Amino acid sequence: MTAEREMIRWGKLLFERRLISGWGGNLSCRVGNKEFLITGQHAPLGFLTRKDVVRIDRNGKPTNDRQRASSETPLHLAVYDGTEAQAIVHVHPPRVLAFSLTHESFSPASFEEKYTIGEVPIIAQDTPTVTKPEQVVKDLKVHPVVIIKGHGTVAIGKDFQEAFLLTDLLEEAVRCRFYTERAAGESKTQISRPQDRKGVAAVEGERYVLFSREHMAALVETANRDSQFRNHGNKTGLSTSLTLYLEETETSWTVKFAAGEIVELDQKMNGEFMISGKQEWWEAVFNNRIDPFLATQQGKLKLKRGELARLSQWYKPFQRAFLIWQTIPIQ
Secondary structure (H helix, E strand, O other), X not given: OOHHHHHHHHHHHHHHOOOOOOOXXXXXXXXXXXXXXXEEOOOOHHHOOHHHEEEEEOOOOEOOOXXXXXXXXXXXXXXXXHOOXXXXXXXXXXXXXXXXXXXXXXXXXXXHHHOOOOOEEEEOOOOOOOOOXXXXXXXHOOOOEEEEOOOEEEEEEOOHHHHHHHHHHHHHHHHHHHHHHHHHOOOOOOOOOOHHHOOOOOOOOOOEOOOOHHHHHHHHHHHHHOHHHHHHHHHHOOXXXXXXXXXXXXXXXXXXXXXXXXXXXXXXXOOOEEEEEOHHHHHHHHOOOOOHHHHHHHOOEEEEEOOHHHHHHHHHHHHHHHHHHOOOOEO
């Protein structure tokens, strides 16, 4: 199927799912290294034809002078320049729009949502089109979908299907959140962060070089000192070993757990589980810009050894450990 036909197909599905109405929203995708396809100005996504699909260069200029690309073209080009997106879906899901007006971020309720879309940032917006895309691009580097307050969503993916599914899942997740807020009597309140964050305070003082011996020693000390981590570890029978690997410097550290505590730290690569990643993504994890499980699900961090299903049985202690580790300043 050609890229033009794919765009027409997914525009219709977005309309049928009521993720867009009227003439709102825009779609785009990469075609080769230097060109893109994007919907034209005032093109109705639910009723696209080939004439509504505009081929543009890297500067946003249409190859056909008689066509006009979407007014959001600068946003799309900025996202392509700053991420590895192959397709972008920018639409106006009604429940997400309503939610964004009274909240500052969205925290999913279910595990599927948590490790598919993660916590979704809501970005301030005060113009009809996105004239300052920098924050959108920054957040899309670590989140597959973002919300623009009072404006809509931007989802990226390896193809239109992935970006569509992320958009659809977010709208459904927000619908569920409205139900839970109503049941709990929460009106116009921001959703709090996960309960496991309680009691985790930022550590002041020295900043550590990422994955240095001093950094890793601080991770071990803070985890073992935390009663919630030890309690979660003991209840789930946390006894395993985890190797963390930094690709650029080929640095590895293996942390060994027994009965819910860290009992050994060394620079071997023999952990039962091994998670590998580039410095950019490890820094995002330790700076609390992305959840480590979500980063692994998205492929930003790679589970090189071990099965995610088995690792998930220790979700609570590992989640608590990373929440603690994110309080330790890194350079």
